[in-house]
Structure formats: C-alpha cells, structure tokens
Amino acid sequence: MCTPSLRAAVARLAAPMDTVGAYHFGWIDRAGNPAAGDGGKAVRPALALLSAEAVGASAEVGVPGGVSVELVHNFSLLHDDLMDGDETRRHRATAWTVFGPAQAILVGDALATLGTEVLLDAAVTGGASAVDAARAVRLITTATRGLIDGQAMDVEFEKRDVVTVEECLEMEGGKTGALLAASAAIGAVLAGADDRVSGALQRYGHHLGLAFQAVDDLLGIWGATEVTGKPHWGDLRQRKKSLPVCAALAEGGTASRRLADELADPKGRGEESEEQLAARAALIEEAGGRAWTQDEARRQHQTALAALDEVPMTDAVREHFVALAEFVVVRER
Amino acid sequence: MCTPSLRAAVARLAAPMDTVGAYHFGWIDRAGNPAAGDGGKAVRPALALLSAEAVGASAEVGVPGGVSVELVHNFSLLHDDLMDGDETRRHRATAWTVFGPAQAILVGDALATLGTEVLLDAAVTGGASAVDAARAVRLITTATRGLIDGQAMDVEFEKRDVVTVEECLEMEGGKTGALLAASAAIGAVLAGADDRVSGALQRYGHHLGLAFQAVDDLLGIWGATEVTGKPHWGDLRQRKKSLPVCAALAEGGTASRRLADELADPKGRGEESEEQLAARAALIEEAGGRAWTQDEARRQHQTALAALDEVPMTDAVREHFVALAEFVVVRER
Numbered sequence: 313m314c315t316p317s318l319r320a321a322v323a324r325l326a327a328p329m330d331t332v333g334a335y336h337f338g339w340i341d342r343a344g345n346p347a348a349g350d351g352g353k354a355v356r357p358a359l360a361l362l363s364a365e366a367v368g369a370s371a372e373v374g375v376p377g378g379v380s381v382e383l384v385h386n387f388s389l390l391h392d393d394l395m396d397g398d399e400t401r402r403h404r405a406t407a408w409t410v411f412g413p414a415q416a417i418l419v420g421d422a423l424a425t426l427g428t429e430v431l432l433d434a435a436v437t438g439g440a441s442a443v444d445a446a447r448a449v450r451l452i453t454t455a456t457r458g459l460i461d462g463q464a465m466d467v468e469f470e471k472r473d474v475v476t477v478e479e480c481l482e483m484e485g486g487k488t489g490a491l492l493a494a495s496a497a498i499g500a501v502l503a504g505a506d507d508r509v510s511g512a513l514q515r516y517g518h519h520l521g522l523a524f525q526a527v528d529d530l531l532g533i534w535g536a537t538e539v540t541g542k543p544h545w546g547d548l549r550q551r552k553k554s555l556p557v558c559a560a561l562a563e564g565g566t567a568s569r570r571l572a573d574e575l576a577d578p579k580g581r582g583e584e585s586e587e588q589l590a591a592r593a594a595l596i597e598e599a600g601g602r603a604w605t606q607d608e609a610r611r612q613h614q615t616a617l618a619a620l621d622e623v624p625m626t627d628a629v630r631e632h633f634v635a636l637a638e639f640v641v642v643r644e645r
Numbered sequence: 646m647c648t649p650s651l652r653a654a655v656a657r658l659a660a661p662m663d664t665v666g667a668y669h670f671g672w673i674d675r676a677g678n679p680a681a682g683d684g685g686k687a688v689r690p691a692l693a694l695l696s697a698e699a700v701g702a703s704a705e706v707g708v709p710g711g712v713s714v715e716l717v718h719n720f721s722l723l724h725d726d727l728m729d730g731d732e733t734r735r736h737r738a739t740a741w742t743v744f745g746p747a748q749a750i751l752v753g754d755a756l757a758t759l760g761t762e763v764l765l766d767a768a769v770t771g772g773a774s775a776v777d778a779a780r781a782v783r784l785i786t787t788a789t790r791g792l793i794d795g796q797a798m799d800v801e802f803e804k805r806d807v808v809t810v811e812e813c814l815e816m817e818g819g820k821t822g823a824l825l826a827a828s829a830a831i832g833a834v835l836a837g838a839d840d841r842v843s844g845a846l847q848r849y850g851h852h853l854g855l856a857f858q859a860v861d862d863l864l865g866i867w868g869a870t871e872v873t874g875k876p877h878w879g880d881l882r883q884r885k886k887s888l889p890v891c892a893a894l895a896e897g898g899t900a901s902r903r904l905a906d907e908l909a910d911p912k913g914r915g916e917e918s919e920e921q922l923a924a925r926a927a928l929i930e931e932a933g934g935r936a937w938t939q940d941e942a943r944r945q946h947q948t949a950l951a952a953l954d955e956v957p958m959t960d961a962v963r964e965h966f967v968a969l970a971e972f973v974v975v976r977e978r
Contacts, residue, residue, distance in 0.1 A: 391750055391751075418728070424758075443779075453762050457758050460754050464661070464751050467751070
C-alpha cells in the first residue's frame with residue numbers, strides 16, 4: 313500500500329540520485345534493469361498503517377506516515393553502511409560500494425528530507441490537518457535524532473573493549489527503538505489521535521524495537537548467512553558489542569573472562585579464522601549471553617504487548633499488532 | 646542574536662557529536678578549549694532576522710528561522726567537505742579530517758534534523774503559530790532538497806570536461822540560491838507573512854545567492870588565500886567547473902579552446918605547478934570568463950534588489966537588505 317507513494321517520492325530525486333535510491337531499495341539492479349529485489353521487511357510501514365486503523369481511521373490516512381518512516385529508515389541504512397564499511401545488505405552490494413561514498417551520503421540526506429516532505433504533503437492533499445501533519449513531522453524528527461544518537465553510540469563502542477548492558481540497550485533504543493516507536497504512532501497522529509494514545513503506541517513500538525534488536529543481535533552471531541543475507545559471523549568478526557556479547561561480559565565467570573581477554577587483545581583483529589569465531593560464539597553462549605538475550609527479547613515483547621492494552625482498538629487491529637510483534641521475535645532474518 | 650540559540654541547539658547533541666559540532670562552528674579548538682573562531686559570515690541568520698522585520702515583526706520572531714538556516718547551512722558544509730575531500734575551511738582543519746568521516750556524516754545529519762526541530766519549537770514557545778511553523782518547515786525542507794540537488798550536480802560535474810553556463814547556474818541556484826532564498830523569507834513566514842511577500846523575499850535571496858556564488862567563484866580563482874582561508878588556486882587545482890571556467894569555455898576563441906584542451910587532458914591532473922595554474926587563470930581571463938562572471942554578479946545583484954521593491958517595508962529594513970547585498974558582492978572572502 314505504501315510502495316507506489318514510496319516509489320513516487322524517490323522518483324522525485326534529481327538524477328543520478330533517483331537511480332541510486334531505486335538501486336538501494338532493490339527496485340533496479342546496478343545496470344538499471346528492473347529487479348524484484350528484497351526490499352526489506354517493511355515492518356515500519358505496516359505499523360504506520362495499523363496505527364491509523366488503531367484509532368478508527370482508514371489505513372490510507374497512515375500512508376504518508378508509512379512512506380516517511382521507510383524513507384528515514386533507508387536514510388539511516390545508506391549512511392550506516394558507509395560509516396560501518398558494510399559491503400552487503402539484503403544479499404546485495406551496498407549503495408556506497410556501487411555508486412561511491414558521495415552518492416550514499418547525498419541520497420541518504422535526500423531521503424531524510426523527503427521523509428519530512430511527504431508528511432507536509434499529507435496536509436496539502438487533505439489526508440491530515442496542518443496541525444496533525446506538523447505533529448507527525450515532530451514525531452519523525454525526534455525519531456531521526458534518536459536514530460542518529462544510537463548510531464553515534466554504536467560508532468563510539470567500536471573503539472571500546474567493554475560496553476555495559478545498559479549502554480547497549482540505550483544504543484539499541486536509539487538505533488532501533490526510536491523509529492519503530494514513531495512508526496507505531498505516526499498513522500494515529502496523522503488521524504488526529506491525542507498524545508495519550510500516541511504515547512502508548514510509541515511505547516509498544518519502542519519495546520518492539522528492543523525485542524527486534526535483541527533478535528537481530530542473536531541472528532548476527534547465530535543466524536544462517538544464507539537466510540540473513542549478512543556475512544557469516546559478521547558481528548563477531550567486527551568485534552561488535554551487541555547484546556549477547558555485553559551480557560556475556562557482564563556475567564563475570566570463567567568463560568566471560570576468557571571472552572574479555574580475547575576481545576581486548578589487538579592481535580589478529582579482523583583476521584580471525586572461522587574456527588576461532590565459532591569458538592568465540594561458544595564462549596558467549598557458555599557465559600550466558602545467548603540465553604540472556606533470548607530472555608530479553610521475550611521481556612521486551614511482553615512489555616510491548618502490555619502497552620497495546622492502553623489503547624482501545626478493534627480485535628482485528630490488535631491481532632495484527634500482536635502478529636507483527638510475533639513475527640519480529642520468531643523471524644530468522 | 647542567533648548565537649545563544651544556535652549554541653543551545655548544538656549543545657543538545659549527544660556526546661561526542663556536541664564536541665564535533667562546536668569544533669565545526671569554531672567555538673572550540675581540536676583540544677576542546679574555547680576558541681573565538683571565525684564562525685563564517687552569518688549572512689543567512691542576518692537575512693532571517695531582517696525578513697521578520699520586513700513584515701513589521703520584531704527580529705526575535707525570526708531567531709528560530711536564523712538558527713534553522715545556519716544549522717542547515719552547516720549540515721551541508723560538513724557533508725560537502727567530506728564528499729569533496731576539502732581539508733580546510735575558515736582557516737581550520739575540516740571536521741572530517743579531525744574527527745573522522747563517520748562523525749562528519751553523523752553530525753551533519755544531526756544538524757539537519759535540529760534545523761527542523763528549532764522551527765517546531767518556535768510554535769511551542771509561542772513565537773509563531775503552529776501553521777506558520779509548519780510553513781517554515783516546508784521552506785527549509787524545500788531549500789535542503791535544493792541544496793542536495795545542487796551538490797549532486799556539483800559532484801557529477803567533477804567527472805565531466807565541459808559544463809554549460811546554464812548547468813553551472815542551475816547547480817549554483819541549488820547549492821547557494823536555495824538556502825539564501827529560504828533565509829530571506831523564513832523570518833517573514835514565522836511572522837505570518839502571506840505567500841506573495843514570502844515569494845518576493847525568496848526571489849531576493851535566490852538572486853543574492855547567485856551573486857554570492859559568482860563572487861565566490863571569482864575568489865576561488867583570484868582571491869588571496871590569506872583572506873579567503875581556502876588553498877591558493879584551489880578551484881583550478883581541482884579543475885572545478887565554476888562560472889568563470891564555464892563562461893570561458895563557452896566563448897570559443899583561441900584562449901577558450903586552449904583552456905578546453907588543457908582541462909580535457911588527464912595528464913598532470915592534480916599535480917599542476919603554481920606557474921601552470923597561474924597560466925590557466927590567465928587563459929580564463931583572456932577568454933572573458935572573469936569579466937563575464939563579474940557582470941553576472943552585478944546582474945544578479947540588481948535582480949535581487951528589484952525583488953525587494955515588491956515588498957512594502959520601512960526604509961531602515963530596506964537599507965539593511967541593500968547593505969547585505971552590497972556586502973555579498975564587494976567582499977574579498
């Protein structure tokens with residue numbers, strides 16, 4: 313339902329940014345031919361539409377919100393892939409590796425800006441009042457700043473040997489929670505929902521985001537690369553301080569201390585063999601990092617569902633929210 | 646008048662982005678000590694305040710607009726310096742060379758987002774109505790996209806041997822005209838001015854931007870490096886297709902053809918001696934590129950002043966607008 317508007321928004325970009333954008337979204341291949349690419353999980357637009365329905369509006373009212381959150385999400389992917397030096401995403405070469413860093417920066421900037429434009433347009437085309445469109449802009453702007461703060465922490469963590477569980481959760485709350493919180497409320501805001509309803513929906517999205525990220529962190533270590541589309545042991549190779557690692561380091565037992573020693577050792581950084589990485593994954597598991605993160609995903613999932621109870625909505629809409637939350641915690645990619 | 650609010654906005658950034666931002670603005674040195682840096686010309690905030698006064702409001706009403714345009718201007722500087730590989734700005738090492746590319750990307754992203762936040766805040770603190778704040782957001786959003794489009798053209802021109810004068814003007818209209826247009830109207834919009842007044846002020850700013858850029862292009866070749874703070878012959882060394890070059894190439898005479906041959910020759914690219922660059926500057930002048938650009942600056946200056954006549958304002962305010970335009974075309978940096 314959001315795809316036509318999303319494509320129209322990206323098509324508004326001046327050449328060659330429109331091409332870079334279309335490639336990034338998986339709509340064309342690097343030669344410019346149409347592609348039925350894997351455009352990602354589209355959890356965010358789905359939440360935006362549902363949130364309009366949650367307050368009794370039609371899903372259409374949420375469309376500009378869905379397009380906005382998807383644009384902002386992809387702005388962050390374009391910039392993060394470049395900052396992190398990631399060369400593949402969704403089984404494909406990342407945009408900066410194909411079109412160069414400057415295009416990844418520019419198109420990211422442009423998508424972030426379009427994310428505001430489409431919300432302002434919603435007031436012009438009559439789908440939302442000018443005041444509600446401005447409230448939606450506030451929502452997406454706050455989320456974008458949360459996203460940037462989270463990424464800034466993530467970049468900073470790269471330089472450290474130890475990150476506490478609390479710091480990791482704060483980082484993930486920014487990187488993943490902030491935009492999912494906005495996604496789960498933006499349709500409702502466009503439909504004129506009050507701050508209490510918007511707040512509860514944002515809490516649902518925030519905790520869903522933390523559950524999402526906990527699962528992502530598990531997949532980043534134990535996920536099958538042919539399913540995730542990410543490099544095998546990618547997170548371990550980068551010595552990423554994801555939740556399982558932080559939790560394992562906090563545990564303090566024998567395996568935890570061996571893991572800490574290994575991560576603090578500059579020797580062999582980035583050149584670990586598959587066997588060494590597998591042994592490191594086993595250490596994390598032995599120190600309880602895997603189990604803690606699985607529990608954390610469950611806890612956040614439950615907290616998200618509890619927030620839903622604060623918003624009166626039809627059973628059909630509630631079931632969709634529940635199913636989306638379920639999808640997030642049981643997924644394999 | 647805008648500096649306290651600007652500093653407060655940048656201070657809102659999470660560490661270490663607040664430090665990177667403060668360094669970029671020249672408020673601290675790379676060691677973190679306070680510095681009385683050259684924060685740039687502040688033409689944009691000055692225009693924003695004046696534009697509020699142009700419609701009879703106090704300059705204070707324009708402050709959020711002035712802060713917004715300065716934030717967006719500096720977002721573009723941070724990203725452009727990185728994309729263009731520029732190592733100095735305002736006599737100092739650029740942020741990406743001091744803090745790394747990731748910080749330059751992140752802080753740029755954050756400043757752009759803050760540029761919207763401060764406008765939305767204007768409605769909360771009561772300086773503007775919610776509708777006018779949203780109109781100001783639209784203005785800054787459109788300008789940001791124009792800025793990005795202009796930079797995209799600029800990046801693309803790097804790969805070409807010839808750029809027409811029209812293409813160059815379009816690029817400069819985006820890179821410089823778009824944000825100056827928004828600057829010259831944003832205070833008026835926050836004060837509730839109608840679209841006719843806002844349109845005329847935007848036209849003033851747009852043409853002022855083109856005059857500004859023509860002067861910038863002249864300084865990029867013939868400016869004294871100790872005054873501009875930019876490397877000597879910088880634009881020529883980069884074989885930048887600025888206005889004097891495009892105009893010289895369009896002229897078609899002997900000097901013009903020799904210039905074209907030189908620019909198309911991949912040999913010695915980036916390794917030209919001072920003497921070779923001085924000779925190239927002389928060729929551009931011989932082909933009329935310098936004179937054409939000086940005329941163009943004057944033409945745009947006149948067109949900008951003419952747009953002012955469409956807006957009734959006090960003589961005092963008009964004189965400020967005229968003085969700012971004068972400052973832009975007679976400056977040496």
